[in-house]
Every structure is written in structure tokens, then in C-alpha cells.
Amino acid sequence: MAIEVSIPTPLRGLTGNQDTVSAGGADIGALIDDLEKNYPGIKARLVDEAGNLRRFVNIYVNGEDVRFLQDKATKLSADDEVSIVPAIAGG
Amino acid sequence: MSEPFFSQLKCRECGALYPKKAIHVCEYDFGPLEADYDYGKIRAAISRGKIQSRPLTMWRYRELLPIDGEPTVGLKVGFTPLVKADRLAEALGVSELYVKNDAVNYPTLSFKDRVVAVALSRARELGFKIVACASTGNLANSVAANAAAAGLESYVLIPYDLERSKVLNSLVYGTRVIGIEGAYDQVNRLCSEIAGKHGWGFVNVNLRPYYAEGSKTMGFEIIEQLGWEIPAHTVIPMASGSLLTKINKAYREAVKVGLVSESKFGIYGAQAAGCNPIAAAQKAGTDLIRPVPKPDTIAKSLAIGTPADGYYAVNVMRNTGGAAEDATDSEIIDAIKLLAETEGIFTETAGGVTLACAQKLIVSGKIPRDERIVICITGNGLKTAEALDGHLPPPARIKPSLREFDALIAK
Numbered sequence: 343m344a345i346e347v348s349i350p351t352p353l354r355g356l357t358g359n360q361d362t363v364s365a366g367g368a369d370i371g372a373l374i375d376d377l378e379k380n381y382p383g384i385k386a387r388l389v390d391e392a393g394n395l396r397r398f399v400n401i402y403v404n405g406e407d408v409r410f411l412q413d414k415a416t417k418l419s420a421d422d423e424v425s426i427v428p429a430i431a432g433g
Numbered sequence: 434m435s436e437p438f439f440s441q442l443k444c445r446e447c448g449a450l451y452p453k454k455a456i457h458v459c460e461y462d463f464g465p466l467e468a469d470y471d472y473g474k475i476r477a478a479i480s481r482g483k484i485q486s487r488p489l490t491m492w493r494y495r496e497l498l499p500i501d502g503e504p505t506v507g508l509k510v511g512f513t514p515l516v517k518a519d520r521l522a523e524a525l526g527v528s529e530l531y532v533k534n535d536a537v538n539y540p541t542l543s544f545k546d547r548v549v550a551v552a553l554s555r556a557r558e559l560g561f562k563i564v565a566c567a568s569t570g571n572l573a574n575s576v577a578a579n580a581a582a583a584g585l586e587s588y589v590l591i592p593y594d595l596e597r598s599k600v601l602n603s604l605v606y607g608t609r610v611i612g613i614e615g616a617y618d619q620v621n622r623l624c625s626e627i628a629g630k631h632g633w634g635f636v637n638v639n640l641r642p643y644y645a646e647g648s649k650t651m652g653f654e655i656i657e658q659l660g661w662e663i664p665a666h667t668v669i670p671m672a673s674g675s676l677l678t679k680i681n682k683a684y685r686e687a688v689k690v691g692l693v694s695e696s697k698f699g700i701y702g703a704q705a706a707g708c709n710p711i712a713a714a715q716k717a718g719t720d721l722i723r724p725v726p727k728p729d730t731i732a733k734s735l736a737i738g739t740p741a742d743g744y745y746a747v748n749v750m751r752n753t754g755g756a757a758e759d760a761t762d763s764e765i766i767d768a769i770k771l772l773a774e775t776e777g778i779f780t781e782t783a784g785g786v787t788l789a790c791a792q793k794l795i796v797s798g799k800i801p802r803d804e805r806i807v808i809c810i811t812g813n814g815l816k817t818a819e820a821l822d823g824h825l826p827p828p829a830r831i832k833p834s835l836r837e838f839d840a841l842i843a844k
Contacts, residue, residue: 351629352460352463387461387462390462396446396462396463396464397446397464397744398446398458398459398462398463398464398465399462399463407724409721410723428458428463429463429739429741430621430622430625430739430741
């Protein structure tokens with residue numbers, strides 16, 4: 343199952359400058375592991391040592407923040423759109 | 434000679450250190466960068482007497498602000514009145530109450546002059562010729578005025594539907610005002626894209642680590658004006674949550690550098706019910722901030738649906754034994770009128786939020802009635818005058834006749 347994942351500018355150094363890559367996985371946790379296989383180093387940027395999603399990294403599935411779905415256990419299907427977006431500071 | 438007190442920037446998440454440039458996010462984990470000081474050196478260099486010998490401006494706490502040389506922008510900002518509010522205290526049924534009145538801050542009548550003074554002084558040190566901001570109004574006013582006085586070119590980006598006076602108060606300084614068809618969070622997102630592309634000094638984007646520190650001066654002043662004591666309870670409005678976290682930081686730093694002795698204090702946050710992501714998280718006992726996609730409140734200056742410092746603000750309230758509240762539009766109006774009628778202070782809608790929430794926190798017992806309370810009023814009522822449309826009786830109108838006058842007051 344290939345899912346389109348959009349990659350933010352600061353992480354494109356790890357994806358050979360691709361802004362979208364495809365990855366597989368039944369849920370967000372598995373998807374991150376699969377990204378790590380093809381783009382080593384990316385996992386540590388997305389999750390902390392305990393495996394939790396980093397506070398200032400947002401992952402959206404079809405526009406919904408996974409923190410308000412099932413976090414890393416959020417299920418995925420082939421036509422889902424996944425975006426990785428660093429939090430925006432301001433205000 | 435370069436300033437030895439402010440050493441570097443530091444990631445609030447992983448602690449990674451960065452040079453003092455126009456950067457604001459950790460390259461590794463995207464955490465916010467914050468100014469990092471050598472507190473040992475500051476402790477040795479600073480004293481109450483030294484501070485008291487300096488001019489009555491925010492710059493009297495110079496050692497704890499993140500610039501290298503002498504300040505060059507906003508030299509007269511700060512040291513606003515701390516008013517002992519006895520009539521308001523009586524109305525609220527509390528024993529000791531103060532209003533920190535940044536509604537009369539210089540030059541643009543809001544606390545934002547503090548952050549802009551630091552951001553633009555630093556922008557000059559970093560060589561920027563063009564400065565800019567994303568704003569809900571007050572920040573735009575302050576950037577426009579202070580940039581004009583400093584001879585810097587400026588752009589301010591705001592939601593297009595702000596209060597008339599807030600827009601006018603930017604336009605008059607000759608800045609370029611750009612109204613964005615969207616809410617503040619969309620303005621902010623656009624600004625972070627512009628900052629990446631154009632290399633301008635965005636005070637609350639790439640200069641945010643410097644800018645945000647300016648808010649600490651409100652906390653330092655409160656301490657000094659109370660005779661070098663930290664108030665037991667401080668109520669602070671929250672938009673991004675930054676001001677609240679910085680007043681907390683000011684209280685802690687004042688202890689750390691030996692200006693005050695340690696004492697227990699509670700930090701309380703106030704939001705509008707129509708945009709309460711931080712208050713809602715605090716009340717629910719979580720630090721997971723659920724964004725408010727479409728803020729709907731008359732307190733437009735607080736209408737940030739995705740608050741950058743929400744997580745830190747919730748934790749400050751939790752760690753200090755504080756709490757959060759939110760206020761409806763009608764509670765905000767009532768509080769604006771109460772502050773005006775008891776203390777002669779006309780605040781904007783954000784100040785109404787702060788007082789209304791303070792009232793609720795007192796009624797619910799979260800703030801005790803017999804301890805010292807400070808309420809932070811951050812902006813001026815003349816800037817949001819239309820919020821009161823229909824809420825005040827029209828003035829009486831008579832002919833210039835004594836008979837008509839006597840008839841009128843006999844009613």
C-alpha cells in the first residue's frame with residue numbers, strides 16, 4: 343500500500359529534495375518506520391527517544407491532526423493524504 | 434565592547450545551542466529558540482540600587498534583555514503605572530488589587546511597545562533595513578510607529594477586518610499595511626513563508642526569540658513597583674500565550690539574579706470564550722492544545738486559534754498552581770465598563786477579557802480574596818471603541834438653556 347506523504351522543506355535534505363514521497367504502513371507508526379527505511383534519519387526528527395511524536399511536529403491525515411485522531415496508532419488506507427508540517431511560531 | 438550577559442539562543446525542547454542570528458526554530462526538532470543568558474554574570478553586575486538609578490523605562494532591566502549593545506529603538510517605552518485599585522478591589526470583594534496599566538504604554542498604547550523595542554533594536558544590530566510583522570492590531574501599530582521613528586522601512590500584515598482604529602493607527606505612520614483575507618493564523622502562516630523568501634526582519638517570526646523577551650519587562654516592573662516583591666497572584670491575557678510565559682520567566686529571573694527573595698506565586702491566564710484553546714486545555718487538565726479554526730470574539734487582539742506558546746502557558750499555570758478562565762462578549766463589555774467606572778481606566782476588549790476572567794477566578798475561589806492580586810491590562814480602549822457601540826447611553830442633548838438643563842438633571 344503506497345501512501346503519498348508531503349515532506350516539509352527542512353526535512354527535504356533527507357528525501358533527496360523530494361517534496362512528496364510514497365511510503366507504506368497500516369498506521370502512522372508503521373508509516374514512520376517505513377519512511378526511516380528509505381530515508382534514514384527522518385524518524386529521529388519526527389519522534390523523540392520515547393517514540394512519541396515531537397511536540398512541534400504536526401502530522402495530518404486528510405487534513406486532521408493525528409493528535410486528535412489516534413496519534414501514532416491512527417489507521418491509514420491507500421487513498422489517505424499524509425502531510426508532515428512543523429508547527430508555526432508567531433503571535 | 435560586546436555585551437557579555439546574553440550568550441546565545443537555545444532550543445526550548447532539546448537544549449541545542451545556536452548563534453544569536455535571525456533564527457527562531459531548532460533545525461533538529463522544530464522547537465522554539467529562546468534567549469539564553471549568563472545569570473552568574475548578571476547576578477554579579479545587577480542590583481536594586483543600580484536599576485533604581487536608571488531612567489524610568491523598560492531598559493532599566495537592560496542586563497536581562499537580548500541585545501548586544503545599547504538599545505537604539507523604543508528608548509522611552511515602559512515603566513507604566515501600577516495602580517492600586519481600591520475601588521475595583523471593593524467591587525470584586527478582594528483585599529489588595531493592582532492594575533498594571535499598559536493601556537498607556539509609550540508610544541502606541543499597548544504592551545507591544547515592549548517587545549517591539551527589543552525586536553527592532555536587535556533588528557538593527559543584525560543589519561535589517563526592512564522590518565515586518567503578523568499582527569492582530571496592537572503589534573502592527575507598534576512596529577509601524579517605532580520603525581518610523583527609527584527610520585526603518587516596515588510592512589505590517591493583519592486580518593483585513595480589524596477594528597477601524599487599529600488599522601488607522603498603523604496607516605498614519607506611513608507603513609505598508611496589508612490586510613489579509615483570513616484569520617490571524619493564516620496571516621501568520623503567510624508571514625513565515627514571506628520571512629523565508631524575502632529576508633526581512635519579522636519581529637514575531639525570525640526575530641521572535643528577541644521580541645518575546647521584551648514582555649519580561651512588564652513582570653520586572655510589577656516586582657519593582659510592589660517594592661521588590663512578587664505578587665501572589667497575576668492575571669494575564671493569552672493570545673499566543675507568550676506574555677504569560679514571559680511574566681513567569683521574569684519572576685523567576687528576578688529571584689535567580691538576586692533582586693527579590695523567592696516566594697510562592699500563581700500565574701492565571703485569560704482568554705475569550707470565542708477563542709479559548711489554551712483555557713480549554715488547562716480546564717480539561719491537558720497540555721494538548723486543540724486549535725480553534727474560526728475564532729469568534731470581540732477580543733480580536735486575542736483571537737489566535739493556534740497559539741504558539743499554548744503548551745508552555747498551560748504548564749506555567751499548572752506548575753505555579755494557577756488556572757485559566759474564559760469570558761463571553763457580554764462579560765467582556767461589562768468588565769470594560771467596570772474598570773472604567775471604578776478606576777478611570779479605559780481598556781480595549783483584551784483588558785475586558787482579563788478583568789472578567791479575574792472576576793470569575795475570584796468568585797470560583799481559585800484566587801483567594803485576601804491575598805495580593807495584579808491584573809495586567811495590555812491595551813487601550815480607544816483602539817476598540819466600536820465594541821461598545823450600543824452598550825453606552827447616548828449623551829443627553831439640550832439647548833443652551835438653564836431651564837432645559839435644570840429639567841434634565843431633575844429627571
